[in-house]
Amino acid sequence: MGLNRNVSLNTGLQYKGREPMLTFVLHRIGGLGIVVFVGTHILSSFIGGQLGHAGNVVYESWIFQIIIFFCATFHAINGLRITILDLWPPLIEHQREAIWIEFAVFIPLYLIAVYVIIHTALGG
Numbered sequence: 344m345g346l347n348r349n350v351s352l353n354t355g356l357q358y359k360g361r362e363p364m365l366t367f368v369l370h371r372i373g374g375l376g377i378v379v380f381v382g383t384h385i386l387s388s389f390i391g392g393q394l395g396h397a398g399n400v401v402y403e404s405w406i407f408q409i410i411i412f413f414c415a416t417f418h419a420i421n422g423l424r425i426t427i428l429d430l431w432p433p434l435i436e437h438q439r440e441a442i443w444i445e446f447a448v449f450i451p452l453y454l455i456a457v458y459v460i461i462h463t464a465l466g467g
Contacts, residue, residue, distance in 0.1 A: 416456070
């Protein structure tokens with residue numbers, strides 16, 4: 344028997360979960376991005392030929408690399424934050440501060456990586 348909550352899409356989109364909700368959503372998107380990358384990589388290696396080469400072109404493109412680096416890095420750093428909070432439950436009351444520390448680590452790391460990826464893609 345399922346839950347009957349009668350929550351409309353509009354009401355759901357107005358939820359003001361702030362930082363924890365943002366990290367929840369980005370963690371799921373990051374996981375899906377990793378699955379897409381690994382799936383593309385495996386399929387390209389198994390298929391081979393022209394179609395396999397087309398898959399290689401997709402995951403070797405700099406745009407795809409920027410997106411996948413976002414997914415993998417955010418997923419890893421957020422997973423580390425979740426693990427730390429799970430291992431030391433008294434820290435859960437400082438969850439929002441931990442999220443801001445997570446962003447303080449992730450954003451510079453991601454921006455440096457994006458710079459390197461674009462610089463390399465432009466032949467630098």
